[in-house]
Amino acid sequence: MxxxxxxxxxxxxxxxxxxxxxxxxxxxxxxxxxxxxxxxxxxxxxxxxxxxxxxxxxxxxxxxxxxxxxxxxxxxxxxxxxxxxxxxxxxxxxxxxxxxxxxxxxxxxxxxxxxxxxxxxxxxxxxxxxxxxxxxxxxxxxxxxxxxxxxxxxxxxxxxxxxxxxxxxxxxxxxxxxxxxxxxxxxxxxxxxxPAYYHFKKWYRSLFGKHPMENGLYRFNHRVKTALKKTLxxxxxxxxxxxxxxxxxxxxxxxxxxxxxxxxxxxxxxxxxxxxxxxxxxxxxxxxxNPGKFHGIAPFDPETGLLKKEAAESFSDQFGKAMISCATQDERVCAITAAMAEGTGLSEFAKEFPQRFFDVAIAEGHGVSMAAGLAAQGMIPVFAVYSTFLQRGYDQLIHDVALERLHVVLAVDRAGLVGADGETHHGCFDALYLSEIPGFTVLCPASFAELRTMLRRALFEIDGPVAVRYPRGGEEAFRKDCSAEPLVRLREGGDITLLGYGILINQLLEAAELLEAEGIHAEVLKLNQISPLSGDLLYTFFGERKPLLVLEDALGAGCVGQRVAAILTEGGLSPSRLILKNMEKHFAPEGSVAELNHRFGLDAAGVAAAVQEAIGHGQ
Structure with a gap:
């Protein structure tokens, strides 16, 4: 060896x-x-x-x-x-x-x-x-x-x-x-x-020593050779x-x-x-x-090449199926991806509608601008893109899409913590910057059913630019469709309000159960739409001042929790205690999503512990 x-x-x-x-x-x-x-x-x-x-x-x-x-x-x-x-x-x-x-x-x-x-x-x-x-x-x-x-x-x-x-x-x-x-x-x-070009070039250059450009004959021959090469x-x-x-x-x-x-x-x-x-x-x-399959692969049997554990149905898979359904319904619907057809669930769409499928390669900025052009001429483009890579198209989102309120739909895959790829791949920024771009509607499904419903709303009911953001992997315990309204109450409770969006709603519901066992009655609210946020709607749900915890797998500056608290304060309904559970100003390392949620206190146990400490029920 x-x-x-x-x-x-x-x-x-x-x-x-x-x-x-x-x-x-x-x-x-x-x-x-x-x-x-x-x-x-x-x-x-x-x-x-x-x-x-x-x-x-x-x-x-x-x-x-x-x-x-x-x-x-x-x-x-x-x-x-x-x-x-x-x-x-x-x-x-x-x-x-x-x-x-x-x-x-x-x-x-x-x-x-x-x-x-x-x-x-x-x-x-x-x-x-x-x-x-x-x-x-x-x-x-x-x-x-x-x-x-x-x-x-x-x-x-x-x-x-x-x-x-x-x-x-x-x-x-x-x-x-x-x-x-x-x-x-x-x-x-x-x-x-x-390949013969390389061999000739090395031999030709070696004739004139280590610094051939200092030789007048070489310089003349080089100009002649270049001119001939451009022609031939x-x-x-x-x-x-x-x-x-x-x-x-x-x-x-x-x-x-x-x-x-x-x-x-x-x-x-x-x-x-x-x-x-x-x-x-x-x-x-x-x-x-099959180099595409083995580009990035889960644990597998080296003797057979088969995965040790077959992947479960994912949000990406569900998105791809919903896109086929929507494109069948309306010929204006088309799909764009940036070298990620399989990863974003669009492989079958590409086979079904090859004329309405566009792979722009690793060029997210171009993808956004091309989507704007399609929308400007009456098509309904859907750009399916990983959250971490959408960052490359930020300028185009503002200049080419938002300024003209074009109806471009972003399917933001891998939103939030994604796991083993680490700092460069977590999708912890899109919830912040998309929400701050004027005119953008940002929807956050927590289940497959909600993804299907929200995608249809984004395509056929909402004007202007829309982002539907969803996580890597599959749905968890919450599998209902509560997406009819921008904000819904999933659980009653008078001691504290737990507010979240997307897949993390599962952690809030579990935390509420843990708190109930400790005699703390937690209300759970679910945001289906994080932008725009309606003050009138928030005032309806926050008619009484009580502690508020907002859970997000995004960075803290400009997070949804800060925006909600600011709106409530403007309306004279500021919470008696505000607890923001998010990534603060930290990049997340490698690790499973469960491990990272635990490290940053974003899991049910971390939420419950924060509530107990904040409202005086800790041991």
């Missing part, structure tokens, strides 16, 4: 070249073994094994800066940088993160979880290196999926013109989560077909027109060649794009055959 003796990148560098294939084989076995037990991102990591080993053969990531894009392909990097023994805790509460985290290791240069920012971050690091007169390499490792995001091109445009020594490694596997769509993947596919093969010049030296395409599973090319890229001392093509899921047949 080689892998068990790898404690740092220095151990990788000390291996003989003939030992590297065995190391890669052991790494793939290690990945399948651990991810099958904990769940996680498998296919993307299997495809990046040789590339990651090559990076650690050529560079020293304790000094050189390796910036991951998205970061879900960092498992091999972590295994080679002293964290093998932590993989049994992968994506668990207080365990090893599934994404790069600088607090874990000096080898993690920058936190990563969202797409398309790596080139911009890396350019900032390269410029800092120059300003500080230091000497180290800076690399951005970006997938072709992330290259569908506009920020990637903003970074490339600026980096190429900067002249800064910077290596952009384009890991091209033809996929993000789903197969890539759009013009860029097609362009990269054409580039792959010309215009597709090859995309990166070079931005100011990069383009190396590739390279077989991303040819480890010796990868090492040579990365070494050459380092020696060029300028902006370089190394185009590497890989196979997502490489080396594990089930992941190669």
């Amino acid at each position: 080689i892998l068990e003796h790898i404690q740092s990148p220095a151990d990788v560098k000390s291996l003989e070249r003939e030992q590297l294939p065995q190391l890669c084989q052991e790494l793939r076995k290690f990945l399948v073994q651990h991810v099958s037990e904990t769940g996680g991102h498998l296919a993307s990591n299997l495809g990046a094994v040789e590339l990651t080993v090559a990076i650690h053969r050529v560079f020293d990531t304790a000094v050189d800066r390796l910036v991951f894009d998205v970061g879900h392909q960092c498992y091999i990097h972590k295994a080679l940088t002293g964290r093998q023994e932590l993989f049994s805790t992968l994506r668990q509460f207080q365990g090893l993160s599934g994404f790069p985290k600088p607090h874990e290791s000096e080898h993690d240069a920058f936190i990563a979880g969202h797409a398309s920012n790596s080139v911009s971050v890396a350019l900032g690091m390269a410029r800092a290196r120059t300003l500080q007169n230091e000497d180290y390499s800076v690399l951005a490792l970006i997938g072709d999926g992330a290259m569908t995001g506009g920020l990637a091109y903003e970074g490339l445009n600026n980096a190429g013109a900067s002249g800064e020594p910077l290596i952009v490694i384009l890991n091209d596997n033809g996929m993000s989560i789903a197969p890539n769509v759009g013009a860029m993947p097609s362009h990269l596919s054409r580039l792959r077909s010309k 093969w215009p597709g090859s010049t995309l990166f070079e027109d931005m100011g990069f030296t383009y190396l590739g395409p390279i077989d991303g599973h040819d480890l010796p060649r990868l090492c040579d090319v990365l070494q050459w890229a380092q020696e060029l001392h300028g902006p370089v794009v190394v185009h590497v093509y890989t196979v997502k899921g490489k080396g594990y047949s089930f992941a190669e055959q």
Whole structure:
């Protein structure tokens, strides 16, 4: 066994070249073994094994800066940088993160979880290196999926013109989560077909020594070559027109060649794009055959590739079914997703209504603006998007949708705490910023039945922009449809009012039972609509002043509880005691939703304890 003796990148560098294939084989076995037990991102990591080993053969990531894009392909990097023994805790509460985290290791240069920012971050690091007169390499490792995001091109445009020594490694596997769509993947596919270009370029440049641009003959030939290349093969010049030296395409599973090319890229001392093509899921047949399923997967049987526990029906599944029903009813209904057709439950919709389904790739800002265009011309667009990724479209929500009160519907999936992906993926902001955008209606179903009803209301009854926000996973004990009114009373009680919305209503109902056993009679109110909030309606429900607890899995500043309390105070009905149970100003780490609810006191026990302390019934 080689892998068990790898404690740092220095151990990788000390291996003989003939030992590297065995190391890669052991790494793939290690990945399948651990991810099958904990769940996680498998296919993307299997495809990046040789590339990651090559990076650690050529560079020293304790000094050189390796910036991951998205970061879900960092498992091999972590295994080679002293964290093998932590993989049994992968994506668990207080365990090893599934994404790069600088607090874990000096080898993690920058936190990563969202797409398309790596080139911009890396350019900032390269410029800092120059300003500080230091000497180290800076690399951005970006997938072709992330290259569908506009920020990637903003970074490339600026980096190429900067002249800064910077290596952009384009890991091209033809996929993000789903197969890539759009013009860029097609362009990269054409580039792959010309491997002879790289060989000629290396030979040609080597003729003129280490600094060929200082040679007048080389500069003249370079201009001639560039002109001819633009005429005969215009597709090859995309990166070079931005100011990069383009190396590739390279077989991303040819480890010796990868090492040579990365070494050459380092020696060029300028902006370089190394185009590497890989196979997502490489080396594990089930992941190669179905890379989308094994992109992010729950614990599974490595022998069969089958999940150990089949996933239960989810809010996403119910949303997808409801969308098919609504689109059957009205031909104006169409669906938009950002590389998340399966995750948002729209796969069947795409098959049923291919002409009314649009995958915009990893480009949420574009998705929002395109939805605005559809709405402006009389369609009813529904943009299904994870809460954490909708943040990329914030400006467009204000400028392109809200200002004209366009009837765009947002299906905000993964709202609230989502679990094992950690800080970068929790949906703890949308309830705050969507509620503050003028004209937005924000609906919060707590059950499948409410989701179906609220989606229909959003499509066919409410004017202007509407967001329907719902959690990851399935419904809990509360399965009724109480969505007819913006605010409903689920339980009577004279000692304190418990107010919440969405799936957390389950915790409030359970907390009320716990409090009843202690002699505290808690009223439970459920907000079905958190924006706009009607003062007249709130005054009706809060006719008497008593303690109020508001429960939310969102951050505290600008939360619903603060807005409710302000409205009541304006009406002279401020609660006798206000208890806000939320995330305050904390990012939530990895862990199950139940563990995180408990950590932040958002579960039934935490609510009951807060009430007992606040109103003097504690032990």
